[in-house]
Each structure stands twice: as C-alpha cells, then as structure tokens.
Amino acid sequence: MTTVVKQKSDVMLNYLRPKMKFPSVWCPGCGNGIVMGAFIRAINKLGYDRNNMAVVSGIGCTSRMPAYMDFSSLHTTHGRALPYATGVKFARPDMKVAVITGDGDALAIGGNHFIHACRRNIDITAVLINNYIYGMTGGQGSPTTPSGAFSTTTPYGNVEKHFDACNLAIGAGATFVGRATVYHYPQLEKMIMQAMEHKGFSLVEVVSNCHTYFGRLNRRGDASAMLKEFKENAVNITKAKTMTPEELENKYVIGTLYVNDDKTEFCDEYHKLMDVAQKRKK
C-alpha cells in the first residue's frame, strides 16, 4: 500500500514545480486540484515528451494551474488562452497543446475565441473547469451560473439564462466533447487522455466545486457536500438518452457526448495548402 502511494506521489512530484510555486492560490477542497491530478496522471499514462508540450491558460483561479505544472506554460490574458494556444499549435503542429480554462474565461470574455477554435477544429484540448461562478474576483455571476442562483452580482437570484459549454462546442464544430465531474475523477482522467489523443479540437468540461462562493451563497454546503451532490445528480450519457427533458432537469449529463473523426484538422489542411502554394510559386 505505501509503495503504491509513494509511486503515485512520485508521479505528481515529477510533474509539479514543488519548490517554485506551492502552496497554491486555491482554497482547501477546491476542485482545481482534483483536475490537475487527473491531468497529470493522464499525460503520464500517455507518455508524452514533456519538452514537446505546452499548457496555456487565461485568467482566473483555474488558469493558475499551468504555473504549478512542469511543462512549457503560458499564462496569458483573460479569455485569450485559445488564440495564444492557436499561435503555439499552428507554429509548432508537432507539439501537444492543452488549454486550462474556466467558465468565465472561456465562455464570457473568451466566448468568441472559444467558438472559433471549435470551428477551426485545431488540434488543441481545452479543459474547461466549470464552477458556475467567478472565484478569483470573489463570487460574481458567470455565463454558466444557473437561472435563479445567487452570486455577489446576482444578490436577488440570476435573471439570465446559462450556457451549456458542451452543446455550444458541438454546435460550433468541436470534434470531441465530453463532460465529467470532479467526483468522477477516474472518468475525468480517461476523458483527458481520449481528448489529448483526439486529432482536432476537443473539449472536456469538468463540473467542479467552488464551495467558497457558489456553495456558500447557494447553500450547497462544503466541498464534500458539493462533491456528493455531483455524485447524486450525475447521469451517464447512455442513460440520459432514455430520459425526458423534465427528468434531466438539474442533472449533470456526463461521459463522451460527441466524437467526429471525419472532419479535417486545421494545421493538417494548412500544410496541404503550403504544398499547393509552393508548387504554384515554381
């Protein structure tokens, strides 16, 4: 038992920057740590060359993650992680590029970049940690805050409608879309592996807990109570397909929601274009 634990912690330590950055900025019990663990285990299992991988993020609690991990890490401006990552990937298509983002970062200020990255089907994996609120700035409503939910900017309940990040990605042209929760972390790990291996734009939405703000303002309890709620209300996609919309109300549909292996990838297509352009020049 202790050997197994040691091996596991060795993997984590190997991929973290323990002397540089810890302790993290995250609250105790934050789901971000679970996602970071799943991400590291996934990359370790895939056996990628760490020198040939970049992890890009924007701004927010979630976007601090790349700083803690020993990859080439690019912590950029709010909402812009995907266009920065597009620059890295397009310049170096041989590199593995992942984006770590949050609901505010990807869907509010970065919403336009999000749909266009999906549309291009560029080979980037976006891990979108959705905690339904702005954590870093202290609990304001986000594009995924449910109608009626409380935040510091929706003190009387949210009058707006929310985005479904997965449906948005599918509609915009992403070719691998899945959802997991921080409770279902083995599934999350596997999904990140599939997404990284998928050629094209992939989205992994991770339902996560911000007990500090969303939990407290909406009486969802502490971190463990929120994880329990994810466990109880998560429905696998296979089962969800047999359920009515009413039955799916307030449920988290998890699993691989959409895969399309037929659509061409942006960098591949551009390389064909380069051949055409170079022939025409001659």
Next chain:
Amino acid sequence: MAKNKRKLLQGNGACVQGAIYAGLRFFAGYPITPSTEIAENCARFLPQVGGRFIQMEDELGSMAAIIGASVTGMKSMTATSGPGYSLMQENIGYAYMTEIPCVVVNVQRGGPSTGLPTKVSQSDTMQARWGTHGDYNAIAVAPSTVADTFTETIRAFNLAERFRTPVTILLDEVIAHMRAIVPIPEEGEYEIVNRVKPTKPPEEYIPYEITENFVSPMPGYGEGYRYHITGLTHNTLGFSTNEPEEIVVKLDKLKNKIDKFQDEIMKLRVNNMDDAEVAFVSYGSVSRAALQAVSLARSVGVKVGTIQLYTIWPFPYDKLREICSRCQKVIVAELNMGQIIHEVRRALPEDIEVLPLQRYDGEILTPTQLLEKLEEVL
C-alpha cells in the same frame, strides 16, 4: 555590383516583402482598412516560403496568436489600423510584460472610433507609446516612402528580436496605398538580427535573468527548456511576485533595456540643417512634403532644413536639441491635432519657438501648405 531586383509595390506590399526578408514566418490578422493588403499579401506569400497565415476572429485573437507563435521561436507580425490597434493593446501589454518579440503594423487612419477608414492620419503616435496600461518602454518606427517601408520593416523585426519587445510600425494610409518601385535587396545585403538563445543548460536557465544589456536569452517552446511565462509581474524565474524588490527589478528591466541602449534604436534623417534658422520636424508621409518644401525654399535662399523622425519612440530628445541648436523656429508638421509637437517642446530650450502645422481633415499636408507656413513664421 550586381543590379538589384526591383519591384513595383504598394506600401502595404513592401511591408510584407520586407517582413519576409527579415524572417517573418507567422502572420495573424483581421481585415481592416487601410491595412488589409498586408494580410492579403501574407495569405499569398507566406505559405510559399513555408510560413503561416491565419485570419483570426478579431484583433484580440490576432495579437494573442502572434505572441503564441513567437514563443515557439517563430518571427511573427500582425497588421491593423486604429480601431484594431485599440483592441490589440491588451495583448501588446502582455508582450511588453513577458518580453516576447513581435511586430505590429498600424496603418493609421482618422479617429477616434471608426473615424475615417479611407483617410490619412497620424493620430496614433501617442497610442504607440502609451496605448496599453502600466509602465513600460515602447519602440515605434515610421517610414515615409514605399522603399522606406521595406527597410523600416526589417529594422522593426531586428529591434523586436534585439530588445525582446513588441515593435510598432506606424504607417499611414498615404504610404500604405502608394505604389512605387522598390529595390529588393539580395539575401545577406541587410543584417538580420535573431533573438539570443540560452547557452546554459535547461536546469541552469533563468528565464528573466538580468544580463548586461537587460535582455534575457529566450528559448523557443519545444527546445527542451520548460519555463513559465505570465503577464503577472514576475521575478527572474518567471513566476508571479508581490515582493516589492522583485517588482522593481522587473519594471526597471523593461525600462533599462531600451533607455540605456537608445542609440541603437534612434534614426533620424537630417536635411539642410547645417545653417538652418528654421526647421521642419515631421515623420511618415508628411516628410515627403517637407523635403519638397525645403528644396523649393532653399532655391530662393531661405535657410530652412528638415528633420525626419524614423524612430518615433523612444523619442530623440537629446539629438533633436543638438541638431536644432542654431534654429530660431521649429515647425512641427503632423496629421493630427498636435501629438509629437509636445515631445519636440519638451526636447528644445524655451528660446526656440516651436510652432504647429496640423491637418486633421483626412487630407495630406502639401508642400505648398508647408511653404505658406514658412512664409508666415519668417
């Protein structure tokens, strides 16, 4: 001497040819008048030389993408006009802070806001210095002819690589859309500067090490150096900091790397200034009119000269003071309501009268207008 190749090019086209000569291999942009031909030329010519072109969803994304590409070691550029330049300021600030080399072309048109899309202006000169928030040092260059645009674009890339910083090329609508014969240099005719790569092994690499010239060696992503880049104020290791001493070291680095090496950046063209009593100070397309006006005025014996600013930022305060020391009057001619004139006033002693000649109706300043102003002040 082998006869150089010559090409009939538009200013925007000369910019692209100069950029490719300097090593441009990545362009991201968004269409906007009067800069669009730069994107169009890049879409056509970059894939021919193994480079990449991408049309992004907006200018925020364009600026972000060129920084992302530069991080991998590729020379990158974007082009826009005033409204797009405003949108790019956020990520231009990121490039200042993280010290990522890149080139931003701003083909100026009238503003504010959507302003005058098809009309000439020079009203973004201050934005090129102070456009993004915070304290930083900026480099901006301004060509005045189509041939200049070719060579100044090479210079902009060289400065970006040498100083690890974004460099703005302030074109204006007149030069951008003018066509002229441009000599195309042979490979090796112009010096091409590339960013300094680390010689230390990865385990000893300090991403923002303070070196003799304040510029730190920069490896590309994927070259075995795994390091962190953040727009948060960071220490020499590249990690965010709130320590007052580390904050000062970082901001001083951004200032000193340019302030202390200004001579490498400064470029002015001085014409007929030896005995000049009156001088025109100008930049961009206005300098064309200034040269013509001076030549006409000299033919009737007026002691007038011109100073053309190729480097707008950092501003050449000391050089200008030196060159104008014998002048009684200096006329600052520019296509705005008065921007660079304030810098000229700061540069010159109070006994030299600094006078404005400004046009902001979307039209060019003509040699006749400059001569009229000259008559008025003599």
